[in-house]
Amino acid sequence: MMDALSVVSQLRDLASEPQNREVIVQDQGCLPGLVLFLDHQNPDVLFATLQTLRYLAELPPNIPTMKNELGMMVSLENLMAREGLSVDITALAQEVYDILNAPANPPPRSPERQRRKKSQFFINSTNKKAKSITLHIRGLDSSDQRGLCEEALLKVRGVISFTFQMASKRCTVRIRSDLPTESLATAIAATKVLSAQQVVKNEAGEEVYVPLNPSELEVPQNSALPDYLPEEEDESPEKKADRAISRTTAKEDSSGSWLNAAAGFLTKTFYW
Structure with missing residues (x-):
């Protein structure tokens, strides 16, 4: 049975794949539903919606549609001003608002400002409570x-939040400024098959890898994790690679795609 958290968590997983982002925004039910989720009382739903x-x-052509969606900017403003929310939620709401509200054609920046902007990937210039870390992950060879x-x-x-660049075995992670980078290395090393190094630029502007030693300190854990897309046992490797996009494009499937089902839930179940 679908509920708000499971629906938005699965939408987030679909949206993490670049090839799905245009389809989700163009769907008539998903974007209005996400706007409604911005008024939800469950902080887990709010955080997953903002993610x-x-x-x-991240897909520039989506920005005008998202900004013009009825209630989007107002809901983000209300969320930023809402009391009792965590720093993570408020900071992410501010970031999304700033991205959608940015000028369509910003004035050209000097080379120095462009360099500074690149070093602040995923971080709003006024947000000092978050930082972005780029990791090179050894063993990141497959979807598994x-x-x-x-x-x-x-x-x-x-x-x-985080995004992957599988071709270069990298992961860009946005974290709270008070979270040690070594905590990420410790969590990744706990998989027993992966290890992480931080990617930084030296004085010459060249990328170098900095070893991250997993710390012995206890890594702070999230107490509740959202539901994710179920694995299907009979899938071949070829079908598994296409799972996310097939769920969003198979409109003609007689049983209906997962995205259609989610959109139906979003548009018909407004009791929260």
């Missing part, structure tokens, strides 16, 4: 290893 919107906003890494990072309290 989903952050992923969708990516799944292990996702599970490890999602368990760390203080991780706000």
Whole structure:
């Protein structure tokens, strides 16, 4: 049975894949439903909704549609001003709001400002409570290893969002500023098959790897984890690779795609 948290968690997982972001935003039910979730009382639903919107906003053509969606900007403003929310939720709401509200054609920046902007990937310039870490992950060779890494990072309290670049075996992680980078290495090393190094630039502007020694300190854990897309036992490797996009594009399937079912839930169940 679908509930708000399971629906938005699965939408977030779909939105984490770049090829799905346009389809989700164009769907008539999903974007309005996400706006409604911004008024939800469950902080887990709020956080997952903001993560989903952050992923969708990574595709520039999506931004005008998202900004013009009825209630989107007002709901984000209300969320930023809402009392009693965690720093993670407030900071992510501010980030999504700033991305959607940015000028369509910003004035050209000087080379120095461009360099500073690149070093602040995923971080709003006014947000000092979060930081972005780029990791090179040894062993990140397949979707199975990516799944292990996702599970490890999602368990760390203080991780706000992350994206993968599988071709270069990298993961960009946005975390609270008070979370030690070594905590990420410790969580990843706990998988027993993966290890992480931090990617930084030296004085010459060249990328170098900095070893991260897993710490002996206890890694802060999230107490509750959302539901994720179920694995299907009979899937071949070819079908498994296409699972996310097939769920969003198979509109003609007689049983209906998962996205259609989610959109139906979003548009018909407004009792929260």
